[in-house]
C-alpha cells in the first residue's frame with residue numbers, strides 16, 4: 001500500500017494533485033507582498049524559492065524572510081528550496097554553503113519540507129535527509145533537466161535513487177522537445193508510481209509542450225503540481241486558479 005503524506009491537513013498522494021505556488025521575491029518586502037497575494041489564491045502548498053532572494057548568503061536575513069513568510073501563511077505546508085543554477089535556479093552556493101543553509105532552515109522549525117537536489121552528491125543527500133527527519137521535516141529529493149528529456153530508464157533510475165536515499169517525495173522535472181518526450185515522462189511517471197514507488201512522487205514535463213503533465217498527475221501518478229500566483233518559477237506553469245479548474249474537471253469521473 002502506497003504511503004500518503006499528511007502535512008497540516010493536506011494529504012499528498014491521493015485524489016487531485018496538490019497545487020503548489022512558488023514565492024520568488026528578491027527582498028523581504030517583495031516576499032511579504034507575494035505571501036499576501038497567495039492568501040487570495042486557492043493554493044494547497046507554498047514553495048519559497050530562496051535562490052531568488054538577494055540576501056541568501058546572510059543567514060539573519062534568510063531567517064527574517066522565513067519568519068515573515070511563515071507568519072503571513074501560518075496554515076499552509078511550506079517548502080524551502082534553494083535551486084542551484086546548474087539545475088535551473090538563479091544562484092550557486094558552495095556545497096558547504098548549501099548544506100549549512102538547508103540544515104539551519106531545517107532546524108528553525110519554520111518549514112515543513114526542504115528540497116534537496118539529487119546531484120548534490122550522495123553523502124550530502126543522506127546527511128540532509130537525516131537532519132531533516134530528526135527535526136520532523138520532510139524531504140523532496142529533486143532532479144531537473146532543462147535541456148532535454150532523458151530516456152524513460154534514466155527518469156526511473158533517478159526517481160528510484162531519490163526514493164532509496166530517503167526522499168519523502170522524489171521529484172523530477174525535464175524539458176521536452178516534442179510530444180513524444182512528454183509521453184516518455186508520463187510513461188515513466190506512471191511506471192514509477194504503479195511499480196516502484198511506495199510513496200508519492202512528482203514528475204513534470206516543462207514548458208508549453210509539457211503543460212499536459214501539470215494537469216494529468218492524478219491519472220499518471222504525479223502528486224504535486226506547480227502553478228503561479230504572480231511569477232512562474234519554471235516554464236509552463238499556469239495560474240493556480242485556472243489549474244485548479246482543470247484538475248477538478250479531470251477528477252470528475254462522471
Ligand SMILES: O=C1C[C@@](O)(C(=O)O)C[C@@H](O)[C@@H]1O
Nearest residue numbers: 022081173204206226233234
Ligand atoms: O522543481 C520544481 C518544479 C519546477 O521546476 C516546475 O517545473 O514547476 C518549479 C520549481 O519551483 C520547483 O522547485
